Amino acid sequence: MFAVFDKYLHERGVTAYAVSKATGIPSSTFSDWKSGRSAPKVDKLIKIANYFEVPLEEFIEGGE
Secondary structure, eight states: OHHHHHHHHHHHTOOHHHHHHHHOOOHHHHHHHHHTSSOOOHHHHHHHHHHHTOOTHHHHHHTO
16 A cells, blocks of 8 residues: 555655645554554545545555
8 A cells, every 4th residue: 555655645746744734644644554553444545545536446456
């Protein structure tokens, strides 16, 4: 999942901080996902997919 997230950050020229502010997901949550300390829940993936205006499947299938 995080590789897909990074891809969209790069393609759209935004930072994880900007996504955090827009979605209400704490930046520390992104760090936890990247390090493997936790996995994203569907509600948060939906917020990110909506932010990037892409299908939810991008993050679900891209994370496997």
